[in-house]
Amino acid sequence: MLDLLFSITEWLRTTVLLDFSFWLGDTSLSLFMVENFWNVPIAQVIHIAAIGIGFASLLMMTLRVYEKAGMTQPVSANAARYLPWMWWSLLVILLSGLLMITAEPIRNMVNAVFWIKMIALVGTILVTLRFQTSVKAKALAGGAGYVASSGTRTTGLALVILWCFIMFCGRWIAYVPV
Amino acid sequence: MYPEPTNIWQSIQYSPMGISLAESLWAFPTIETIHVIALVTVFGTIVIMDLRLLGITSTNVPVSRLSADTLKWTWMAFVLAAVTGTLLFISKASSYMVNPFFLGKMAVMALAGLNMLLFHFLTYKTVTDWDNAARPPSAARFAGIASLVMWLAIIFFGRAIGFTLGVYDCELLNPDEAGFYNSLAQYVCQM
Secondary structure, three states: OHHHHHHHHHHHHOOHHHHHHHHHHOOHHHHHHHHOOOHHHHHHHHHHHHHHHHHHHHHHHHHHHOOOOOOOOOHHHHHHHHHHHHHHHHHHHHHHHHHHHHHOHHHHHOOHHHHHHHHHHHHHHHHHHHHHHHHHHHHHHHOOOOOOOHHHHHHHHHHHHHHHHHHHHHHHOOOOOO | OOOOOOOHHHHHHOOHHHHHHHHOOOHHHHHHHHHHHHHHHHHHHHHHHHHHHOOOOOOOOOHHHHHHHHHHHHHHHHHHHHHHHHHHHHHOHHHHOOOHHHHHHHHHHHHHHHHHHHHHHOHHHHHHHHOOOOOOOHHHHHHHHHHHHHHHHHHHHHHHHHHOOOOOOHHHOOOOOOOHHHHHHHHHHOO
């Protein structure tokens, strides 16, 4: 596995990403991020806090479709509470993530784990759109007595696992050699 | 070879478990990953409850029901974060114990615990009076905002520890330097 990751990183080094990373590292935003010791940690704190809000929102929606939490209100009302928080937190995650990439372009973009994380992120967003249809439009049409299908439940659980996998990759970006 | 321990923290760090955690290529990152997932869950579920106490979200859900829905996840994740945090601590005990951000994190966690205890044993006693209130009483709102601020500080201190590894150690202390931090660090190093 490590050999495979190393080979991917070696290949990334031969692509345009290397020059792009060098260029990005010379931009004023990148220099601003690295010239103050606390800028990167603060961006990471915002990133982590937003992950917490987004992940907990997903957890609550998934528990609701499994009928393990939030039973005082229908699935659609539960989704109306948590879905906007999840999407807005995703936006904050992306923006703070972009700042972190700009601060350390080579460490991130010439890194196999980073790209695995990005692929997982795109997949997660696509699956979330599907999950959203089930817990919002379908649930609204189904009324107060709407019971989520096993497919919706599995999708929710898959999203929880995907978020954990993305967090796993996020931490390991720092540990794989580039 | 590792040096002969001169204090309790080095004895922990240079214990067989401390050495195997520090020497392993995968142990520290793996435990840290679990710690982050657990901490994120603690923070996220606490935010849900805090925003309800502040009257910002879930205002149509009784406080007691939301508490029942979130609290078990908060506690499960907290136990996981505490266990993994202890393992991370063992691997670098002597440097963590003089790291002001680690000490700050522990202090704020104690305050967050105190805030939770005060809320649970005083404010929450009357929850039946304001369970359905969109805007809970000021004591509950204070607990909510205090909790939000402290948990954000805990995340900040946690990240700051990672960024200051190798900066603080008993061996690096200047015995002639005064000040609160230096006095505390020297006391800790003599334990």
